[in-house]
Amino acid sequence: MAGENCIFCKVVTGEIPAAKVYEDERAVAFRDxxxxxxxxxxVIPRAHVASLNEAGEADEALLGHLxxxxxxxxxxxxxxEGGYRTVINTGAGAGQSVFHVHVHVLGGRALxxxxx
Ligand code: 5GP
Ligand code: ZN
Numbered sequence: 001m002a003g004e005n006c007i008f009c010k011v012v013t014g015e016i017p018a019a020k021v022y023e024d025e026r027a028v029a030f031r032d033x034x035x036x037x038x039x040x041x042x043v044i045p046r047a048h049v050a051s052l053n054e055a056g057e058a059d060e061a062l063l064g065h066l067x068x069x070x071x072x073x074x075x076x077x078x079x080x081e082g083g084y085r086t087v088i089n090t091g092a093g094a095g096q097s098v099f100h101v102h103v104h105v106l107g108g109r110a111l112x113x114x115x116x
Contacts (some may be wrong), residue, residue: 029030
């Protein structure tokens, strides 16, 4: 089910322009508008899933695919050796601000742990 006012559904349809770095039949990856690292991409499913909380068994392969796309984007951005971070914020308390599940791919600078 598409989220009618979901900005990432609009990125999928092209209604909202985005700097895409990868796309296939199930996923789209594009640069975050408010970059937190030299590489900061978002990997999203074409299908609307609000967050990990709303994902179910039927989404199992899709979620795995998002992670493989994240690794592909990181590799293509040159971070396979130096390392990169993949983040999925779930819920407002964890910093989720767009309720269409997405994997952040951050690379190109030293990343500390634990995250803030
Ligand atoms: P969250 O806070 O939900 O984990 O991550 C949402 C991300 O989406 C944020 O990093 C934010 O900068 C990014 N974002 C929000 N609106 C847009 C947009 O219209 N275009 C792009 N490319 N990124 C967006
Ligand atoms: Zn959506």
